[in-house]
Amino acid sequence: MGKTPKSELMTVTETCRFLKIPQQTLYRYLQHRDIHAFKLGN
Numbered sequence: 001m002g003k004t005p006k007s008e009l010m011t012v013t014e015t016c017r018f019l020k021i022p023q024q025t026l027y028r029y030l031q032h033r034d035i036h037a038f039k040l041g042n
Contacts, residue, residue: 009040 010018015035016026029035 012023012026016023019026026035030037
């Protein structure tokens with residue numbers, strides 16, 4: 001894995017860099033609820 005994040009909240013791009021995975025894989029994990037996420041704002 002990459003560096004330890006400075007915050008508990010990360011963007012999609014930051015998460016992909018941290019996990020060293022492509023965005024497509026991250027979205028698949030989110031769809032299957034393998035990774036928990038929430039949207040801030042709108």
